[in-house]
Amino acid sequence: MDTPSTPVALAAIVHAGKGSADALLLEFIQALRAQHYRVYGLVQGPAIQKGDHSLRTVQDLDKGTLYPITQNLGTESSACRLDIGALLHASEVLRQALDSHADLVIVNRFGIMEADGQGFNDEILALIDKGYPVLTVVSHTYLPAWRAFTGGLAVELEPEHQALWNWFESSRQAA
Template sequence: MGAAELSVVLAAIVHPGKGHADALLLDFVQRVQDGGCVVRGLVPGPQSDPQDCAARTVRDLETGVLYPISQGQGKQPGVCCLDPDALLTAGVVLRRALQGPADLVVVNRFGIQEAAGGGFCAEFLELITAGYPVLTVVSHAYLPAWREFTGGLATELNADMAALSAWFEQVRGQAAADPVAS
């Protein structure tokens, strides 16, 4: 498939920040899985205080394994406590998703690390290039970086179940109509 033929199926739930879309994302993934679809990737893990990134985790949708992704820098304003090495470790989940069928791959978020060109950027690109439908969340703060990263090719969704469901139904319809993509 040439570059001109690449079909990008990529969407972001746009939200105000600080975990605002996490519960919606988790609920949506559960509904899609309950509907018999294969969903792989990473979602936000349990966190007692969404304002405190020092205890942040992501959860592998396939195995349930939790990956701690924080460094112990506390709640200092303006300090990113995400651990780039821990993100690299958790990224194995996204790279493993490339080796199996999936109706949807979730990348827990496009955030500060990705906006700077790190985090899960390489995994995003691999998944998109391989033709997987990819869903993530992006806060308003990182929307300009997201748009630059995606070249404006991603769908931006309101943070509500109706928007997510409509997008996914469209994705499923396109996959059914194009047997080569399946």
């Protein structure tokens, strides 16, 4: 990431375990929307049960559409179940946010795909390049990759309501 000429409104909620920041993020989004802020992007969605297995999803905050992002590789498989094609399909939501006049864009995770230089990285860069505040979630596991990706320019937030509000207000003042 090149050093920008203006402050970057990019932050990650740093959490310790799977799903531990999801409820906080959804509550924050609801509170922002209650104050008429425009929040777009993707959040972790509910699992979809398909026969004897479940698929993880991401959900479009604007339309509510669910995008299954994992695939069934069988019960004996230990390979990564993320479906790259499905992630590409879901990334359209983030590309549409580029024209949304959003007050905040949510990217559900900076996870294994993003840590490997794939996933939603291009969309994150495009959003911040266009000046949108971007908020994501990152686990301690991927924190070193997050720091490398952002060049240390992103804010790392504790999973607390006040930390989210403080960052959001400061990102709005910087715009």
